[in-house]
Every structure is written in structure tokens, then in C-alpha cells.
Amino acid sequence: MYNFQLIQSLLRNYEAAVVDRRISPNDSMNDQWYFEVGRSAVEVIAVALMASKIQAVNKVLDVPCGHGRVLRHLIHLFSGAEFHxxxxxxxxxxxxxxxFGAIPIYSQEELTDVDFGSQYDLIxxxxxxxxxxxxxxxxxTAYLARFLSPQGIIVATSHGRWCQHVHKVAPYIGEDRWQEILKDYSSLGYGYRDYLKKESHQFISGSYGISIAKPHVTIRNLEDIPGIRIYLYLERGLADHQDVxxxxxxxxxxxxxxMHK
Ligand SMILES: C[S@@+](CC[C@H](N)C(=O)[O-])C[C@H]1O[C@@H](n2cnc3c(N)ncnc32)[C@H](O)[C@@H]1O
Structure with missing residues (x-):
């Protein structure tokens, strides 16, 4: 049974709301697609909830929240929920x-060092x-799954097959490292290289750069996580760009x- 009525009422609330258009001067994601990306996130989250077993969304974690590019939309989709x-x-x-009235959580370079201490209906x-x-x-991903409520879901994005083409018009990273990424992507299905210090304000060697993953590898990576099922995979699902x-x-x-009677 799909939770049709839940999705209907969430989307009705969202459409009736006015999204806050104040952007922090420190927001590094500020570009011409800023509001479109947030709205697209609402759409894919609604699709994911529809596919899931969830009956109510009372607690939401946005990680990484940045300066609220998506959070500003989610607070209207789930009005009344608690946001972290x-x-x-x-x-x-x-x-x-x-x-946006969210409960603040300062992360660590190693995300598994953060104890969220909550059970989320949506991450x-x-x-x-x-x-x-x-x-x-x-x-x-395995760590975050430990903080899900009994019907909770994680909706996550990745760079998928389409991103090989995007890089040609809007490069993600220097060409030398992109070619190395593509080599691993072709042979292993997953490629990653660090940003250089000048390319990111968050320079962390070995855990913050650019990655690209084939859909079957993203799915394969989830198969070992205990206690979950895979609900959906959408190529170019977020703003016609990232896979979801x-x-x-x-x-x-x-x-x-x-079953066992
Ligand atoms: C591309 S931005 C996306 C931000 C936000 N999700 C959005 O769509 O606007 C990536 C974010 O990941 C954050 N980040 C990097 N490493 C992190 C970590 N270990 N824990 C939490 N956030 C991290 C960065 O600070 C940055 O804000």
C-alpha cells in the first residue's frame, strides 16, 4: 500500500507556503539554480516517501545542511516536524x-564521530x-542508517553517469585529477580525487573531493547495510543532475x- 494521502497533504502544505529567499553571504552554493535545486529535492523526497513504508515524518536530519539551500524548503514540506x-x-x-529554527549539530571530519542520538524518519x-x-x-551511509526510525528512510545523492557529460561544460575539478577519477570510474565503477586547497574552503585530504559512481556500485554499496531495503534509484533525479x-x-x-504460522 502506498502512502498516497500522506504525500498529498505534505505537498499541499508545501505549495501553500512561501520559501524564505534570504541567502547567507557565506553560502558557497549560491548560483542561478539555488531555488530550483531545493524544489527538486522536495520532489524526489516526495517520490522516495511514496515508495517507502513511512506513515508520518516527525523528525528530519539534513546532513550536510550547508546554509539551508534545501532545508528552507523541507521546513514547509514537513511543517510541525523537528529538524536537525x-x-x-x-x-x-x-x-x-x-x-530556519533547526537544532544545530556541528559535524566532525569523520562523520561517524558524531552521535546524533536520535531516530529520524527522514535523513x-x-x-x-x-x-x-x-x-x-x-x-x-551504514552509520547514518543506525539513526533511522522503524520506517525511516535516507535519501542521498551521488554523481552518476550523466556527470561525465556535465564536467565537460561545468568542470567539477582540475582536468588532470578528473582524468584519474574517470580511469577508476571505468575500471572500478567509482572514482574519487581530493580537491586542492584552492578549490574548496573545506580542504580535508582523503575525505573531501569529487566522486563519481556507477548506479550498480552505489546500489552494491548499500547491500551490506543491515536492516534496510533499497527503495529506489533515480538517474539525474536531483535538478536533472545528481542521481538519487x-x-x-x-x-x-x-x-x-x-508468514511463520
Ligand atoms: C556541496 S555542499 C552541499 C551543502 C548542502 N547539502 C546543499 O545542498 O546546499 C557539501 C557540504 O558538505 C559539508 N561537509 C563536508 N564534510 C563533512 C562532514 N564530515 N560532515 C558534515 N558535513 C560535511 C561541507 O561543509 C559542505 O557544506
Whole structure:
């Protein structure tokens, strides 16, 4: 049974609201697609919720929240929910707390060092795994899954097949490292190289750069996470650019009612 009525009422609330258009002067994501990306996130999250088993969304984690490019939309989609905003960028977290009323969580370079101490119905991980090595992606997705409520889901984005073409018109990273990324992507299905210090205000060797992953590798990386099922994979699902995957509870091997009678 799909939760048609829940999605209908969430989208109705969102459409009736006015999204805050104040952008922090420190927001590095500020470009011409800023509001379109937030709205697109609402659309893919609605699709993911529709595919999931969730009955109500009362607690939401936005990680990494940045300066609330997506959070400003989510607070209207889930009006009445409690929002936690987590990022390594403390200025972004503070902005999300003061402007959108989120509970602030300062992250750590190693995300698994953060104890969220909550169970979330939705974890939105937009443009996080687009910047991480395969090992980090696997470790962090498994870690985040530990903070899901019994029907909670994670909706996460990645750079997928389309991004090979995007790089040609809007380069993600220097050409030398992009070619190295593509070599690993072709042979292993996942490529990653660090940003240089001058390319990112968040320079962290080995865990913050540019990644690209084939869909089957993104899915494969989820298969080892205990207690979840994979709900959907959308190529170019976020703003016609990043791929979107949704997974969460209950587990893929949850028995049918009366199965063992
Ligand atoms: C491309 S931005 C996306 C921000 C936001 N999701 C958005 O769409 O506007 C990537 C974010 O990841 C954050 N980040 C990097 N490493 C992190 C970590 N270990 N924990 C939390 N956030 C991290 C950066 O500070 C940056 O804000």
C-alpha cells in the first residue's frame, strides 16, 4: 500500500507556503539554480516517501545542511516536524538554526564521530557522497542508517553517469585529477580525487573531493547495510543532475504478517 494521502497533504502544505529567499553571504552554493535545486529535492523526497513504508515524518536530519539551500524548503514540506541541521561548516549550521529554527549539530571530519542520538524518519544527504571516497561513502551511509526510525528512510545523492557529460561544460575539478577519477570510474565503477586547497574552503585530504559512481556500485554499496531495503534509484533525479537513491527501514527481509504460522 502506498502512502498516497500522506504525500498529498505534505505537498499541499508545501505549495501553500512561501520559501524564505534570504541567502547567507557565506553560502558557497549560491548560483542561478539555488531555488530550483531545493524544489527538486522536495520532489524526489516526495517520490522516495511514496515508495517507502513511512506513515508520518516527525523528525528530519539534513546532513550536510550547508546554509539551508534545501532545508528552507523541507521546513514547509514537513511543517510541525523537528529538524536537525548538521554540517562541518559551523557558520552554515548556525545560519540554519537561527533562520530556519533547526537544532544545530556541528559535524566532525569523520562523520561517524558524531552521535546524533536520535531516530529520524527522514535523513536527507544531498551533495555529501558526491564528495567522498568509496570507503567513506560506505562507512557513512551504514552509520547514518543506525539513526533511522522503524520506517525511516535516507535519501542521498551521488554523481552518476550523466556527470561525465556535465564536467565537460561545468568542470567539477582540475582536468588532470578528473582524468584519474574517470580511469577508476571505468575500471572500478567509482572514482574519487581530493580537491586542492584552492578549490574548496573545506580542504580535508582523503575525505573531501569529487566522486563519481556507477548506479550498480552505489546500489552494491548499500547491500551490506543491515536492516534496510533499497527503495529506489533515480538517474539525474536531483535538478536533472545528481542521481538519487533512497533506502531505509524496514529491512528487505522483514517477514510478511502470518508468514511463520
Ligand atoms: C556541496 S555542499 C552541499 C551543502 C548542502 N547539502 C546543499 O545542498 O546546499 C557539501 C557540504 O558538505 C559539508 N561537509 C563536508 N564534510 C563533512 C562532514 N564530515 N560532515 C558534515 N558535513 C560535511 C561541507 O561543509 C559542505 O557544506
Amino acid at each position: 541541521a548538521c554540517d562541518l561548516d559551523t557558520d552554515g549550521v548556525d545560519f540554519c538554526a537561527s533562520t 536527507w544527504a544531498g551533495s555529501l557522497f558526491t564528495h567522498t571516497t568509496q570507503d567513506v561513502t560506505r562507512r557513512w 537513491v533512497a533506502f531505509g527501514r524496514p529491512s528487505y527481509d522483514e517477514p510478511w504478517p502470518n
